[in-house]
Amino acid sequence: MDLNQKLSPHFTLRELTNSQTATRHGIDNTPDEAALSNLKLICTNVLEPIRAHFGKPFTPSSGFRCLELNRKIGSKDTSQHTLGQAVDIEVPGVSNFILAKWIEANLEYDQLILEHYKKGDPSSGWVHVSYKTNGRKFQTLTFNGKNYARGLIG
Numbered sequence: 567m568d569l570n571q572k573l574s575p576h577f578t579l580r581e582l583t584n585s586q587t588a589t590r591h592g593i594d595n596t597p598d599e600a601a602l603s604n605l606k607l608i609c610t611n612v613l614e615p616i617r618a619h620f621g622k623p624f625t626p627s628s629g630f631r632c633l634e635l636n637r638k639i640g641s642k643d644t645s646q647h648t649l650g651q652a653v654d655i656e657v658p659g660v661s662n663f664i665l666a667k668w669i670e671a672n673l674e675y676d677q678l679i680l681e682h683y684k685k686g687d688p689s690s691g692w693v694h695v696s697y698k699t700n701g702r703k704f705q706t707l708t709f710n711g712k713n714y715a716r717g718l719i720g
Contacts, residue, residue: 680720
């Protein structure tokens with residue numbers, strides 16, 4: 567599979583599958599066709615609109631994770647990352663709270679989580695967002711490292 571393949575105008579397969587953990591442990595993090603299709607959808611419907619709005623290039627810190635990689639980092643088998651339906655992102659120079667609020671107000675998503683954000687530290691944490699074409703929950707949460715709370719708490 568060509569890692570330089572464009573999934574959308576500004577995002578490549580390499581960016582959505584890159585993992586230092588996978589590299590260190592020799593894990594093949596290549597998505598199957600279904601996950602590849604989902605990655606294209608999340609790039610088109612989530613990442614591209616964010617880039618267009620904020621006008622800043624960024625690369626997701628986590629996109630697709632095969633089941634072996636997902637387990638290696640201690641995530642649940644049910645993570646949407648394993649389906650190519652989720653990304654973890656930060657946009658340089660943009661508060662993660664502001665980013666999450668903009669996504670909530672402007673994009674269609676399945677789940678939006680403001681993770682490990684600390685009020686007063688705009689660059690703390692990251693934003694997890696998932697996208698699927700059918701059955702979207704529009705669930706919005708804040709995770710402080712121990713507990714989940716409904717809504718975005720900043």
